Amino acid sequence: MAHGTASSMARAERFTRSIPAMIEADTPTFSFEFFPPKDDASEAQLWDAIRRLEKVSPSFVSITYGAGGGTRDRTVRLTQRVLEATSLTPMAHLTCVGHSVAELRGIVGSYAAAGVRNILALRGDPQGGLGQPWVAHPEGLDHADHLVALVRGLGDFTVGVAAFPDGHPESGDISEDAETLIRKERAGAEFAITQMVFDVDHYLRLRDELARRGSRLPVVPAIMPITNARQVVRMAQLAGQPMPTAVTDRLERHGDDAAGVRAEGMAIATEASRRLLDEGAPGIHFITMNRSSATLEVFGNL
DSSP: OHHHHHHHHHHHHHHHOOHHHHHHSSSOEEEEEEOOOSSHHHHHHHHHHHHHHHTTOOSEEEEOOOGGGTTHHHHHHHHHHHHHHSSOOEEEEEEOTTOOHHHHHHHHHHHHHHTOOEEEEEOOOOTTOTTSOOOOOTTSOSSHHHHHHHHHTTSSOEEEEEEOTTOOTTOSSHHHHHHHHHHHHHHTOOEEEEEEOSOHHHHHHHHHHHHHTTOOOOEEEEEOOOOSHHHHHHHHHHHTSOOOHHHHHHHHTTTTOHHHHHHHHHHHHHHHHHHHHHTTOSEEEEEOTTOOHHHHHHHHHO
């Protein structure tokens, strides 16, 4: 009976554990990002990674949300399972893409019913992919700050948002990026997580620009350890920005040597993470690609 009570109390604590409070603590956070699996084999791989990464007690984990809501049901189900079956604190992603306000309210209600209280609110990429014009749902929302306000108005949620150290693909300059983040902060955002950081100076530039404008929004940098050459191309596409030559030059030195590319990728991720923490970043958010070994290696290096 006592054991059951203790388990219930531990689960209840994770229902209310606040990611902003973790980020504001004196010690840096370490968090991991997963995406919903597409089939049974991918799901087995994901849960193997989750169990391995659970052992290092991350501050929280995030579950991504497919473009156009394509993985909506799996995202909600996976987020709920992480909360119920592990010791981890999950943060659910939510985007405006392809959803009416009524649908968004319903999704937030599903998260609330599952016990999820931490949400990353994103406008999302255009349904046709980067480079295509953004078109809002006719009964939906057009900007992330509107989604932040919606989620905050629906219950006791903590809300995070995205930040773009290399510049949002639709932004003119860093001033515009900073002002967009401040609008999200005014709408109720309590923290931000960046796109993948490969140039630490770009992260510091955005952080300092926010501070100059009076923002108190903590910005957590995201790191994705590179494990193969093909991944580099994919990451550049996802980020909508070219990879820094300082990164590509180091990887290209190894040519077709897969082990050499992986080792260099681990070194790049470790060096960037160390510098970010030395410069006062509130934590590191690792993009795992649903695998554990590379992330655990970089985490161990730190």
